Amino acid sequence: MGNIRVVHYLNQFFAGIGGEDRADHRPEVREGVVGPGMAIKAGFKGQADIVATVICGDSYFGENTDEAKAEILEMIKKYEPDLLIAGPAFNAGRYGFACGTVADMVQKELNIPAITGMYEENPGVEMFRKSVYIISTKNSAAGMRDAVAKLVPLALKLVRGEEIGSAEEEGYIERGLRKNYFSDIRGSERAVDMLVKKLKGEEYETEYPMPAFDRVPPNPPIKDLSKATIGLVTSGGIVPKGNPDHIESSSASKYGKYDISAFDDLTAQTHETAHGGYDPVYANEDPDRVLPVDILRDLEKEGIIGKLHGYFYTTVGNGTAVASAKKFAEEFSQELKADGVDAVILTST
């Protein structure tokens, strides 16, 4: 095999055409190396040639994405490349979007590897980290040298089909994939080592980073329970018997909304749990142990609460993505609000 054929994607700025005033530049292709392509070419040390550079203005790309994609794909295809390199985009948001979109498209449409580079907070990262290898860069073009130093070795591995190491080893942005491996040191020992380091105030590296959570301030309390409509929500997977909507036992992709207006009590005959992350025996015996309809119905009859809302919302909180849970609740909270629910009891297992 001869030299690896690379097509490079750049925006109008890095191609030297102009700044924001030229961001409406339409897709264009030039033979050979342009701008940062020089540094990338040098990094390859003769193992790869940048045969062409495709240039597009960031605004044109953002505003006419479908047209731009089609034009750019045609331009790239003609050169029969083995690899596409986009950017790096550093912290430029629209450029990041363009780089990610072009890289993703090329992988899917031309079946060749693609790679780009971005600063971790570039919005393109969230959009494309799972589908495209994105080298982690500094937040400005001052980090070009560093970016190229990481980009070139990973690009070569991708083209050659070699095994790709972890995000940290290779310098790309974590893709949210977990890879099993065998360690010489068993888990308990690794955990204790980490704990000891933590207690000593030393640096340690978690094997499973927790996602960052944001905060919402508490709402004012309800003034009069006896007039309040109370809604029930659960992540404990309680569903009507038979799980009519097939909510998954883990990594749920959906939630359910079910009528409880006709129930005074949930029983093994009427309801069950779909949750695969805890022993379901107790919840299946008496689903009120997770979703306490019986007590709330009593309190409603006694006038302690105004009303139990006619529907409950449920999903399975078992390895379910934070983003999914957020999306479910964004939807059903609007409904709860619209239905005049004054307060919610959310139960978790």
Add this chain to the structure above:
Amino acid sequence: MVKEIERVGIPVVHICTVVPISLTVGANRIVPAVAIPHPLGDPKLEIQEEKDLRRKIIEKALRALTVEIELQTVFED
């Protein structure tokens, strides 16, 4: 989920067993539960006793909904 409910302006109480997770997730009103597979029950108890236990937890949760708070609060006994 608890945060998205709170975000639309509905006060919400989280009944859960693993309180630290609830705190991490960002629930503001938290009532500790019995156990992971039966947060609002205890299969070792007689049916009426178990219902009484469940009612106590619910009453505590309802009380939490009537209390003004500024920070995350765990409503113990």
